Amino acid sequence: MPRKPHALFRALFAAIVLTVAGCGGVSLPTETAPMEPGNPSDGYLIEPGNRVRVIVFNEPSLSGDFTVDPSGNLAMTLVGNIPASGIGPKVLGQRIETSLKKDGYLQSPKVAIEVQSFRPFYVLGEVRQPGEFAYTNGMTVLSAVARAGGYDYRAWEGEVLLVRMIDGKQKEYRATERTPILPGDIIKVPQRRL
Structure with missing residues (x-):
């Protein structure tokens, strides 16, 4: 009859697996989003409905x-x-x-x-009401998250990402709550790691 693994061995194995799984995460961008508010009309392309x-x-x-x-x-x-x-x-x-x-x-x-009216911005991830929202001049990441109902209890508030179109390409930045947003920006609030 084969020997059954000891309970301590099982617990150690489970701890190692959970630790390794927790270490493998999404790599976050290292570049911080620009802090100058800028004029939302600069570089803005007009579209139907504006x-x-x-x-x-x-x-x-x-x-x-x-x-x-x-x-x-x-x-x-x-x-x-x-x-x-x-x-x-x-x-x-x-x-x-x-x-x-x-x-x-x-x-x-x-x-x-x-x-007078710009394209919307988007808040995704760990917020209470993710979705599309109307842009208002002078908005920051904090005011955008507030429009989305605030952070969810799982939110990793210190690792918010901002996705912005620059010269026709999507660029991802780290953002703080004071980071200004522009029309069309996507704000991603990731889930807190264990």
């Missing part, structure tokens, strides 16, 4: 708030539909200036664009 304020200097009748339609166009009085999706506010302003000038409405128009 609301923008068009300011035509000295022409209040042409100025106003407009929504980019589902096909990516901005419909304005006098100039009609202007392609707006996939370009920045500065380029959109230049397109409107060109159209106003070309059609003979104004000799030297000056147009400024302010984005």
